[in-house]
Amino acid sequence: MNASDSQSAEKQSVLVAENVNVFYSSNSPAVAGVSLEILKNQITAFIGPSGCGKSTILRCFNRLNDLIEGCRVKGSITFNGIDLYDPKVDAVAVRRHIGMVFQRPNPFPKSIFENIAFGPRINGFKGSKNDMADLVEKSLRSAAIWDEVKDKLNESGLALSGGQQQRLCIARAIAVEPQVILMDEPCSALDPISTLRIEELMQELKQKYTLVIVTHNMQQASRSADMTAFFNTELSDSGKRMGKLVEIDRTSVIFSSPKQTATEEYISGRFG
Numbered sequence: 001m002n003a004s005d006s007q008s009a010e011k012q013s014v015l016v017a018e019n020v021n022v023f024y025s026s027n028s029p030a031v032a033g034v035s036l037e038i039l040k041n042q043i044t045a046f047i048g049p050s051g052c053g054k055s056t057i058l059r060c061f062n063r064l065n066d067l068i069e070g071c072r073v074k075g076s077i078t079f080n081g082i083d084l085y086d087p088k089v090d091a092v093a094v095r096r097h098i099g100m101v102f103q104r105p106n107p108f109p110k111s112i113f114e115n116i117a118f119g120p121r122i123n124g125f126k127g128s129k130n131d132m133a134d135l136v137e138k139s140l141r142s143a144a145i146w147d148e149v150k151d152k153l154n155e156s157g158l159a160l161s162g163g164q165q166q167r168l169c170i171a172r173a174i175a176v177e178p179q180v181i182l183m184d185e186p187c188s189a190l191d192p193i194s195t196l197r198i199e200e201l202m203q204e205l206k207q208k209y210t211l212v213i214v215t216h217n218m219q220q221a222s223r224s225a226d227m228t229a230f231f232n233t234e235l236s237d238s239g240k241r242m243g244k245l246v247e248i249d250r251t252s253v254i255f256s257s258p259k260q261t262a263t264e265e266y267i268s269g270r271f272g
């Protein structure tokens, strides 16, 4: 691959959403008409007021909404050109390629080692005991937590601090070698130092993975994200509130010269 190839690879779309509408139990969409692209090895932040559908759209990307009874996703979402919602596509396999880190760190009530080993094992890991130990170490190193836990791999993951638990959960997501990591407000339960740690880690992770992050923290979006998508709510014809994507652009553009007034009002704190 030459330099210009690698540049165009950087701009490659990994996930493409076209006219996505998500319905929960009602016939009016909770989020409507979302079209956007997630670029490879970039961090894309979703920002916007509460209830505008950021998490709903994030969950569409690894079919996590399938687990919510009554939830329906219409429109098209492709992952490397493959229709994620094709009936032939296995949602469990999707989640192996597109991992998720949640708002509250949620380690398994197992040892630190087992927290990492569990995913590869249930996905049919074929290596030896040593290979698994290497994979655990590599994953913990990639999530910048190895030095803190290397001497206590058999202790419970729940005994770690909140920030460490979140990095353990990131290591757990990495262990199955996904291409994309979705993060739903990964720092909202963390103190400022742990938050900065995760933000630094995100910059390292984007060398290898594509990241999508939902955040309420606009400084976090402006510090960390390459691309930012602003969502808002509006009233549908039937008078119901629904989420909409207002615009997506490079983060520097969204925070300095957004095209839409609603974005400008939101980022300048005059709204929301």
Ligand SMILES: Nc1ncnc2c1ncn2[C@@H]1O[C@H](COP(=O)(O)OP(=O)(O)OP(=O)(O)O)[C@@H](O)[C@H]1O
Pocket (backbone or CB within 6 Å): 024, 025, 030, 031, 048, 049, 050, 051, 052, 053, 054, 055, 056, 057, 068, 243
């Ligand atoms: N499991 C669910 N069942 C029914 N409605 C839901 C469910 N999850 C979300 N919704 C509705 O979908 C809409 C979008 O919610 P969503 O959580 O995606 O927004 P959000 O922008 O992520 O909000 P927040 O910033 O508060 O987390 C809201 O009207 C919400 O009430």
